[in-house]
Amino acid sequence: MRDSAISVEGLWKTYRIAVNGEETNRITEAVLNRIRHPLTRIHYEKFDALKDINFDIPWGEAVGIVGRNGAGKSTLLKLLTRVAAPTKGVIDLGGRVGSLLEVGTGFHPELTGRENIYLNGSLLGMNRKEIKRRFDEIVDFSGVEKFLDTPVKRYSSGMYVRLAFSVAAHLETEILAIDEVLAVGDAEFQRKSLQKMRDVARDGRTVLYVSHQVATVTALCTSAIFLDRGELAYHGTVEGALSRYRDTFEKFQTDQREASRRPGNGALRFTRVAVADQTMDPDDDKVIEFNVGANPDVVGSYFVSCHINDANGSVVVQCDSRLTGNWFDPTREQAGTLRIKSLWLKPGRYTVDMFVCQSGILDAWEGADAFEVLPSPPYPEVTSDEAMSHGMVLSDFSYEATS
Amino acid sequence: MSRTIIRPPGRLNLPSLRELWEAREIFYRFGQRDILLRYRQTAVGVAWVFIQPLVSAGVFTIVFGGIAQLPSGGVPYFVFSFAGLLGWNLFNSIISRSAGSLVGNAALVSKVFFPRIIVPLSGLVAVLLDFAIAFGLFVVLLFVFGINPGWPILLLPVWMLLTLLLSVGIGVAAAAGTVRYRDVSYFLPWTLQILLYATPIAYSLEAVPANLLWLFNLNPLTWLLEGYRWSLLGQTAPELWQVGALVVAALIVFFGGVAIFQRMERSFADLI
Numbered sequence: 001m002r003d004s005a006i007s008v009e010g011l012w013k014t015y016r017i018a019v020n021g022e023e024t025n026r027i028t029e030a031v032l033n034r035i036r037h038p039l040t041r042i043h044y045e046k047f048d049a050l051k052d053i054n055f056d057i058p059w060g061e062a063v064g065i066v067g068r069n070g071a072g073k074s075t076l077l078k079l080l081t082r083v084a085a086p087t088k089g090v091i092d093l094g095g096r097v098g099s100l101l102e103v104g105t106g107f108h109p110e111l112t113g114r115e116n117i118y119l120n121g122s123l124l125g126m127n128r129k130e131i132k133r134r135f136d137e138i139v140d141f142s143g144v145e146k147f148l149d150t151p152v153k154r155y156s157s158g159m160y161v162r163l164a165f166s167v168a169a170h171l172e173t174e175i176l177a178i179d180e181v182l183a184v185g186d187a188e189f190q191r192k193s194l195q196k197m198r199d200v201a202r203d204g205r206t207v208l209y210v211s212h213q214v215a216t217v218t219a220l221c222t223s224a225i226f227l228d229r230g231e232l233a234y235h236g237t238v239e240g241a242l243s244r245y246r247d248t249f250e251k252f253q254t255d256q257r258e259a260s261r262r263p264g265n266g267a268l269r270f271t272r273v274a275v276a277d278q279t280m281d282p283d284d285d286k287v288i289e290f291n292v293g294a295n296p297d298v299v300g301s302y303f304v305s306c307h308i309n310d311a312n313g314s315v316v317v318q319c320d321s322r323l324t325g326n327w328f329d330p331t332r333e334q335a336g337t338l339r340i341k342s343l344w345l346k347p348g349r350y351t352v353d354m355f356v357c358q359s360g361i362l363d364a365w366e367g368a369d370a371f372e373v374l375p376s377p378p379y380p381e382v383t384s385d386e387a388m389s390h391g392m393v394l395s396d397f398s399y400e401a402t403s
Numbered sequence: 404m405s406r407t408i409i410r411p412p413g414r415l416n417l418p419s420l421r422e423l424w425e426a427r428e429i430f431y432r433f434g435q436r437d438i439l440l441r442y443r444q445t446a447v448g449v450a451w452v453f454i455q456p457l458v459s460a461g462v463f464t465i466v467f468g469g470i471a472q473l474p475s476g477g478v479p480y481f482v483f484s485f486a487g488l489l490g491w492n493l494f495n496s497i498i499s500r501s502a503g504s505l506v507g508n509a510a511l512v513s514k515v516f517f518p519r520i521i522v523p524l525s526g527l528v529a530v531l532l533d534f535a536i537a538f539g540l541f542v543v544l545l546f547v548f549g550i551n552p553g554w555p556i557l558l559l560p561v562w563m564l565l566t567l568l569l570s571v572g573i574g575v576a577a578a579a580g581t582v583r584y585r586d587v588s589y590f591l592p593w594t595l596q597i598l599l600y601a602t603p604i605a606y607s608l609e610a611v612p613a614n615l616l617w618l619f620n621l622n623p624l625t626w627l628l629e630g631y632r633w634s635l636l637g638q639t640a641p642e643l644w645q646v647g648a649l650v651v652a653a654l655i656v657f658f659g660g661v662a663i664f665q666r667m668e669r670s671f672a673d674l675i
Contacts, residue, residue: 028586082409082516085669091409097516105514110440119436122428123515149467151443188472 004056004094005206006080006177009091011053013075017045023213051230052089055207057223060203064221064238065210066245068252070314071227074179078204080208081177089310094206095174098124100165107164109153113144116152120167134170141192143167149320162189169196189390194220214242231333237299253367264356264363267298268330273354273368276337280371282394285380286340288369291333298330300358306338307346307353316350316392317343344394347375412430412669418520418661426517433521434528441529452536456492460485463605473610476638482544483636487604489541490562490631492572493534494624495595500526501574502591506581509675519668520661524571534563541635552637562630568653569623572660579667582675603628607638620645623652 050072057063065073068113077111078084079097080091106123107116117138121131139145142163144155152160178197197220201207211217217224218237224241226234255261259269269292276287288306305320319338321327328334351370377388378396388394442449460481467473468480475483501523505512508522545552580587602624603611611619619625626645633640641649 041464079409082407083414083514084672086409089411093409096405097407099515106511108436108440111436115436115439119432122432123424123511123517125517127425127428221598330548 003059004092004209005061006055006058006094007090008053008055008080009056009090009092009263011050011076011079011091012048012087013050013072013079013084014087015049017047026201032271048230050079053232054227055232055235057206059206060201060204061223062197062207062209062221064217064224064226064241065208065227066214066217066241067227068245068248070229072230073227076227077177077179077208077210080175088188093175096125097175097177098171098173099177100124100168100171100179107152107160110151113148113155113163116163117167120164124168124171124172126171126230130172134172138166138170138358141169141196147186165189165193169193169200169211173205175206175208177210179210180316187386214245217242256365259363261381262365263362264361268295268302268356268362270294270354270356270363270368271333271366273352273365275352275371278371279374281372281376281378282344283396286343286371287347288338288340288352288354289336290354291335292328292363294331294333296331298358298362300330302330302356302358302362303327304338304359305335305355307355308340308343309347309351309353310346310392314392316345342396344378344396345373346388346392346394347373351375418518418665422518423521426521429517430521430528433525437526437529437531452533453540456488456537456540459488463488467605471606473606476607476609476632476636478550478636478638479548482541482548482550483607483632484605485541485544486632486635488626489534489537489635490566490628491599491602491603491604491624492537493530493563493566494627495599496530496533497527497567497570498574498577498595500530500572500594502577502581503588505578505671506585506588512675513672519671520575520664523664524577526574527567527571550636550669552635555634555637555640557634558630559634561635562627565627565630565649565653567655569627572653572656572658574660575664576660577629579664579671582667582671598622598624607632623649 001381030221053076065076067073068174075084077099080093081097083099106120107120111119117135118128118131121134121138122128126134140147142159142165144159144163147155147159152163155163176197194216197207197209201222207220209217209220221238223236224234224238225232226244228244228248234241259271260266270290271293272289272291274289276289277284280286286308290304292304303321303326305318305322307315308317308319310316317340319340326336328336349370349372351367352369353364353366355361355365378394435639445451447454463484464480468475468485473480503562504523504526505519512519512522577587577591601619602622603619608616608619608625608629626641626649629639629641630649632638
């Protein structure tokens with residue numbers, strides 16, 4: 001008998017993807033297809049979301065699972081929590097697994113806070129006695145005691161999320177799986193949640209944490225797993241996994257410099273994209289220069305689009321040249337400048353994606369360039385950080401007393 | 404501490420009774436949720452449970468008893484059709500509720516693990532409560548019309564159990580089918596609608612012409628409804644072969660349905 005919290009041996013997860021869109025979810029179509037093409041079997045392409053994963057996790061560890069989008073992080077968590085079944089391999093779990101996959105899953109808007117605590121608690125694997133014993137703690141942690149008998153549809157989104165997180169955080173399962181949910185609530189609640197998760201690991205239980213946010217992984221985890229395109233590329237210290245993670249980011253960016261590796265049909269490609277000023281103040285104009293090659297075979301004119309992404313990969317703003325009526329002639333090389341005015345970005349690192357499009361995408365250059373916004377507040381007064389900590393962007397605003 | 408070993412799904416996945424027992428709280432909470440939700444933010448609330456069977460029985464009385472002048476074996480037509488509807492509604496509601504239950508709870512199914520069969524089964528709680536209320540109403544009707552069904556009423560739980568086996572079997576299979584093929588949710592209500600008229604619910608077997616009787620006797624629901632009317636109204640008992648065949652059919656449908664469900668269970672999260 002083993003003594004690890006989680007042992008995984010030769011784990012594979014393969015999805016079948018039908019090619020030529022032949023898969024259907026209607027019986028009639030499935031039957032018709034069979035009649036029309038009695039001899040051709042539906043041709044499936046296999047996609048390995050996880051390839052031969054092996055690891056052992058001892059008790060009392062908080063393990064971060066990091067990787068780019070589509071590396072298989074969420075699939076791995078789904079298999080470990082038994083939501084989906086593996087295709088090959090064995091998972092050996094040393095106890096019950098509680099999952100905190102998405103905040104509020106299992107909450108019903110019409111039910112009151114109290115009823116939802118019981119419903120959600122039972123779904124997450126607690127029995128009635130456990131919920132009763134933890135009830136006061138859950139309510140206390142969430143800070144919604146005044147609204148316990150109000151249907152949760154009347155809750156503010158903050159209250160909703162806090163209550164949902166509190167139920168899950170008080171699970172007494174031996175293993176706890178968390179998918180990207182610690183980023184909820186205000187700064188104070190986030191700090192409390194993180195502390196709670198650390199306590200869980202200190203109790204000798206095991207925490208699995210999937211995230212894009214490097215900061216929380218560093219703050220919470222004692223070891224980490226790095227997944228790369230479905231393969232386990234690294235298992236060890238947090239620093240080791242994160243440095244591998246960052247390396248692939250850079251590798252991805254260098255790869256993208258080579259036009260043929262980029263998505264899009266390739267009829268036209270960017271030859272250059274550059275942010276004019278690599279470091280800027282929040283209220284500076286963002287100027288991006290670009291060059292596109294020529295292709296006389298392309299019919300009609302094309303437009304370009306630009307995304308600015310923050311460090312978490314969220315798109316902060318999209319600038320589509322159709323909106324300003326700018327169309328470009330594909331028969332000759334084009335050089336252009338995009339100037340984004342009155343967008344005040346918060347301090348941090350941003351990446352730029354550029355696209356050449358007609359009816360489809362001709363070139364998609366993700367991470368074409370990056371720039372840094374310096375922490376120099378564009379406001380006349382200096383005050384505590386808290387005054388700027390909420391919101392995605394900053395803005396040019398003014399207050400006026402009218403009475 | 405017991406360890407859990409997860410392997411790729413095999414051909415036959417029997418539900419683990421231990422896991423089902425541990426998840427009984429979910430069953431209870433789902434049932435409670437159904438009941439609470441039904442009456443929250445409704446104007447007449449609980450009255451719906453009374454209004455529905457009364458109005459249906461009333462319409463059947465007017466159409467079959469009044470307009471078509473069909474026989475009802477000596478009891479007032481209203482009580483006769485109410486008794487039939489009692490059995491039919493139990494069967495019909497369980498199937499309809501289970502069939503869409505997995506897709507209706509798609510967010511849960513794709514995010515949290517628990518024995519999936521609890522989702523369609525939990526519909527039973529609300530349906531059985533409706534049955535209890537409608538049955539109370541029926542007892543009142545028996546007294547009002549002075550009908551004494553006699554000792555066969557003690558066998559009512561047997562017919563109920565057989566109804567549950569049949570409808571749960573069909574219901575869980577339909578729930579699993581809906582995950583893969585959404586047309587189950589169009590096909591099923593239509594089939595149930597046809598069955599409502601093809602089964603002697605609002606009319607008695609007496610009204611069926613002798614040359615068509617064999618067709619009706621092929622339908623297990625006919626045997627079941629005969630049983631209900633024997634227990635509830637004291638009319639002619641179903642024949643012994645009918646009861647025997649009913650038990651066999653109910654068991655086959657139940658285990659068949661559960662087997663289909665369990666076989667597909669572990670792919671739900673990938674398909675839904």
